[in-house]
Amino acid sequence: MSSNNYTNKKNLNICVILVGLPCRGKTFISNKIKTYLTWVMINCKIFNIGDYRRKQLGNVLDEFINVDSDFYNAENVEALKIRLNSYEQALDDMTKWFQTNEGVAVLDGTSSTREHRKWLLERLRKQHIEPVFVESYCDDQELINLNIQELIKSSPDKKDFNFYEEKIKNYIKVYESLNQFEDEKDYTFVKLMKMSNGLEQAVINKVQSYLESKILFYVMNLNYLKPSKVIWLSRHGESVYNVEKKIGGDSRLSERGLLYARKIPKLLKEQGFDEENQMTAWTSTLVRTNETAQYLPFQQVLPWRALNELDAGLCDGMTYEEIEEKYPEDFKERDDNKFEYRYKGGESYKDVVLRLEPVMMELERQSNILIITHQAVLRCIYAYFMNIPQDQSPWVAIPLHTLIKLEVRPYGACKVTLIKANIPAVSTYKEKGTSSVGENSDITNNSSRNLLTDSL
Numbered sequence: 001m002s003s004n005n006y007t008n009k010k011n012l013n014i015c016v017i018l019v020g021l022p023c024r025g026k027t028f029i030s031n032k033i034k035t036y037l038t039w040v041m042i043n044c045k046i047f048n049i050g051d052y053r054r055k056q057l058g059n060v061l062d063e064f065i066n067v068d069s070d071f072y073n074a075e076n077v078e079a080l081k082i083r084l085n086s087y088e089q090a091l092d093d094m095t096k097w098f099q100t101n102e103g104v105a106v107l108d109g110t111s112s113t114r115e116h117r118k119w120l121l122e123r124l125r126k127q128h129i130e131p132v133f134v135e136s137y138c139d140d141q142e143l144i145n146l147n148i149q150e151l152i153k154s155s156p157d158k159k160d161f162n163f164y165e166e167k168i169k170n171y172i173k174v175y176e177s178l179n180q181f182e183d184e185k186d187y188t189f190v191k192l193m194k195m196s197n198g199l200e201q202a203v204i205n206k207v208q209s210y211l212e213s214k215i216l217f218y219v220m221n222l223n224y225l226k227p228s229k230v231i232w233l234s235r236h237g238e239s240v241y242n243v244e245k246k247i248g249g250d251s252r253l254s255e256r257g258l259l260y261a262r263k264i265p266k267l268l269k270e271q272g273f274d275e276e277n278q279m280t281a282w283t284s285t286l287v288r289t290n291e292t293a294q295y296l297p298f299q300q301v302l303p304w305r306a307l308n309e310l311d312a313g314l315c316d317g318m319t320y321e322e323i324e325e326k327y328p329e330d331f332k333e334r335d336d337n338k339f340e341y342r343y344k345g346g347e348s349y350k351d352v353v354l355r356l357e358p359v360m361m362e363l364e365r366q367s368n369i370l371i372i373t374h375q376a377v378l379r380c381i382y383a384y385f386m387n388i389p390q391d392q393s394p395w396v397a398i399p400l401h402t403l404i405k406l407e408v409r410p411y412g413a414c415k416v417t418l419i420k421a422n423i424p425a426v427s428t429y430k431e432k433g434t435s436s437v438g439e440n441s442d443i444t445n446n447s448s449r450n451l452l453t454d455s456l
């Protein structure tokens, strides 16, 4: 999807260059930047130097390391050639990518010397690509060790701790961090620091465009170099409008919806939550989410307007059948391009994504959050974590009376667990091309449409 509300000619073609020693969360940050930008409809592609290196070496890396003792030693001329060649190939591919795309490329490597960064900068500027450096600087050995352990689980490279320790030692010999050289004072960068004394700082330099500032602000909010965290999501309990097949409005919960509200604390307890955990609930400002949160034993329940349901404008309070009859063209237009279609006097999914940005920023910083919100809003949040393309996200089925446990991991995809309350509810899922919603009142039997089968 190319159109968006951020890019303009001035700030297109940015290359975010990761900087830092191995095992500092650079790949996590790269993936997050891609997730975020794609989510706000900005083209983004990652060029991972490790992948280019592996492509060149095939399976000989193990042997190479044993023979030459140290592939990552800067004095190993042969290896250095291969490593530089990986950057050459990545930059060539990036240039090709920019010929048919506008947006942001991410160069996920170490770029750990000043000379190397200068070479990158000059090469990119020749192609009219603006470099933005993002450095992850960390001297906290405990955090680094934890990160190595996580990495070992998923890395395509060698799977032992010593390999990474040796690799890091070789990089340290030549590492030159940002923000200390005169010739780098004009570079656009953020240097993120996590220090062993607990200090966490970010230094920002020479931000030149709105898009750059968005990217840098986003990475500053990231909880990188941290173990997995869990985010809980739920729709509100079945509402009176859901039963009447009406969309929007601000109705109360049905009897069954109230039963679900009463059951959430029990479902959480069964998942290991105890009241000491200090969980916070975020709801919308609408009655149905507030009623759903009313029995939670949490210290804090925070209503956000940004979590309110997609505004159906003129169609608010109508059934899909009524909309199809009264506004047939709009009804079809929405089915054809559900993400971008904006209700007359209301919103599109795209509008919802943009108003959710501050919520997602805050969510990146927080843990122990349960979000109780609405069908459309949850689809947008779920798409962010599961990297679902925006043209598909409005079609993800998010059933009522189901708690969603999202385990966000530093490497690899999120893990999703659906915890069903086993309290019957109507289905509010409207298939493309029809105006009827599923008739099945019990989601436990409604296996043809569930979040997992639809979206994964």
Ligand SMILES: O=P(O)(O)OC[C@H]1O[C@@](CO)(OP(=O)(O)O)[C@@H](O)[C@@H]1O
Pocket: 235, 236, 239, 242, 246, 247, 248, 249, 309, 310, 312, 373, 374, 375, 376, 394, 428, 430
């Ligand atoms: O985008 P579609 O599929 O119409 O789903 C959004 C609709 O879901 C509903 C239920 O039909 O949300 P919710 O009850 O979760 O607040 C409507 O209010 C809303 O308009």
